[in-house]
Amino acid sequence: MASRFISALAGFAKFLPAASKPSQKPSLREKFAWTGLALLAFLVMASTPLYGIPSQISNQFNIQNLIFASRQGTLMQLGIGPIVTAGMIMQILVGSKILDVDLSDTQGRIDFTEAQKSFAVIFTFIEAAAYVGAGIFGSLTLPQEVLVFLQLVFATLLVILLDEMLQKGWGIGSGISLFILAGVAFQVVNAAFSFQPYNTGVKPVYAYGAIIAAIQAALNGHFLSSIIRYPAVAGSIPPPDLVGLVATIAFVLILAYMQGMKVEIPVVYQKAQGYKSKIPLQFLYVSNVPVLLAGILFSDYIFFTQIIWSRFDPNNNVWYLNFLGTYTRTASGIQPSGGIAWYLQNPGGLGATIEQPIRSLVFVALLIVLSVMFSYMWVEIAGLGPRDQAEQLSASGLQIAGFRSSVGIIEAVLRKPIYALTFLSALAAGLIAGVADLLGAYGTGIGLLLAVSITYQIYQILVQEQIEELYPGIARLLE
Incomplete structure (x- = not known):
């Protein structure tokens, strides 16, 4: 069927x-x-x-x-x-x-x-x-x-x-x-350099972009106001600020470093006279998939409750629908203003985080918990679990150094590092994404996770492409 x-x-x-x-x-x-x-x-x-x-x-x-x-x-x-x-x-x-x-x-x-x-x-x-x-x-x-x-x-x-x-x-x-x-990349550049005015109702009016706004504020003698910026309408996402700029740079460097972290498993290739090697297990073992799934869940929930709100509760006066989520129309679009949906959208900056501590903590906690839950599910679904990895090693003629080549034994040895990496990588990814959002990192925490991971993948593809062009014989071996 x-x-x-x-x-x-x-x-x-x-x-x-x-x-x-x-x-x-x-x-x-x-x-x-x-x-x-x-x-x-x-x-x-x-x-x-x-x-x-x-x-x-x-x-x-x-x-x-x-x-x-x-x-x-x-x-x-x-x-x-x-x-x-x-x-x-x-x-x-x-x-x-x-x-x-x-x-x-x-x-x-x-x-x-x-x-x-x-x-x-x-x-x-x-x-x-x-x-x-x-x-x-x-x-x-x-x-x-x-x-x-x-x-x-x-x-x-x-x-x-x-x-x-x-x-x-x-x-x-x-x-x-x-x-x-x-x-x-567009979001990061826009957050830093957009000249579009951001009207808070208080003069002077500064640009939306954090760096441009900081220059304008400095020329007006109000540089400190550009370090932490607040939204024009209470509850909406605040404009980018300099705290977000520092957070963006810091988290990109942290994520780039984490891409190179790995745990190496010693293996022996019996068909090659016991040739010894090591198989690396990346610290970000489940990559960014669990936190991405959590983000998709948040996004889909907001999307569908927004549809329900616009059709059946546009005035936010139906109490049982208000529990799911209330919304308000602002100049920057429809924004959550209450209910469960309110806690599933990040505050967007340090200023809003300080003003809404409970919302901020709930958002990060939910992101971490869901990331960890999805990580265990994804390991089994994507064939990354110890059983699947053991079968692949055995089929390739490899065995763990110091252990017999039985699939069951290989699985038992791999179970501890794989499940430990599954938990730690999901915990780290969820925590980084959540904290980056609370500090107002440009492109959001999940966005930076995706961007660094994708950039690393593209770099690896380019290296392979260059090698294949320089050495056509290697390209034939890889086919």
């Missing part, structure tokens, strides 16, 4: 537009060109406002904008949301064996990829309809709703094609990683 479901989705993908594989492997220069073209298309769409809506492009960013590389009020309103959501659901269904797919088989991998693409297209239509139907863009006429719906669908389908193009070998990495990195 499950395999028929995958086959049906894979069959549907044959009727969708698709990017073809290159007939021969592009050079590194050509890959840079195609990657730059995809990035340019994304940035243009992220700067193009949706035609037919009364609201303006927001200068503020939240978890949803970050994870899904989206920007409110533009063609990138959905961003990579449908791709990420479809991918996560498919990974969980396959990893938990609900869907029976053999990913070690070439055809199985092709069917899975095609099914995932079809699922992403289906989610595109669902999310576009949800945004329009929920009244996120204000009061629209029926023709306006149809027009906005079509814009969202076509723009997101183009993003799916761009991601497919890069993954099929035309570019470097994947579209998802590239667009997330671009979104985080």
Whole structure:
């Protein structure tokens, strides 16, 4: 039954537009060109406002904008949301064996990829309809709703094609990683250097960007006011400040250092006359997936309760819906103002953190707890558990130095370091992401986690590409 479901989705993908594989492997220069073209298309769409809506492009960013590389009020309103959501659901269904797919088989991998693409297209239509139907863009006429719906669908389908193009070998990495990195970089630059005025109702009016505002404040003799800044409307996200700048630099350095931390397991290769080596287990063993899943959960909760609020409780006077979340419309968009949703959105800066200590502590605690919970789930689903790793080592002819080659023994030896790294990496990632948010780090804590991880992955890809171009013989061995 499950395999028929995958086959049906894979069959549907044959009727969708698709990017073809290159007939021969592009050079590194050509890959840079195609990657730059995809990035340019994304940035243009992220700067193009949706035609037919009364609201303006927001200068503020939240978890949803970050994870899904989206920007409110533009063609990138959905961003990579449908791709990420479809991918996560498919990974969980396959990893938990609900869907029976053999990913070690070439055809199985092709069917899975095609099914995932079809699922992403289906989610595109669902999310576009949800945004329009929920009244996120204000009061629209029926023709306006149809027009906005079509814009969202076509723009997101183009993003799916761009991601497919890069993954099929035309570019470097994947579209998802590239667009997330671009979104985080845009947020960081915008937070530091935006000249757009940020009106707090008190003169003089300084720029939104922290560095520009600090220069303006210094020229007016009020430099200290730029160190910690407060929101124009109580409860909304405050503008970037210098504390956030220092936090951003500090956490990027910490995360870059953590990328190189690892635990080495000594192994012996019996087929090579007992050749000894070491297998590294990264300290960030589960990478940023658990904290990303926690962020997606926060984001989806806010998204759906926002829809419920806009339809059934716009005046915040239905008590049982107020428990789920209350919202207010501000110049920077719809913001949580109470209920559970209030605690799932970070305060956004040190000033707001000091003013709302309970909210801040609850936010960080929830982020850490959910990250740890998701980490154990992801280890089993993604095949990173001790049993899966032991089977892979045994199949490769490797065994732990000083122990017999039995799968059960290898599993017992690996259980302690793997589960310890699972807990510690999720705890560290959740804590760093949460504290970075409380200090107002640019791009948010989860964004910095993603950006550093993606940058490291791209660096590794570039090193491999350079080696393959310089030494073609190695490229043939890697195929």
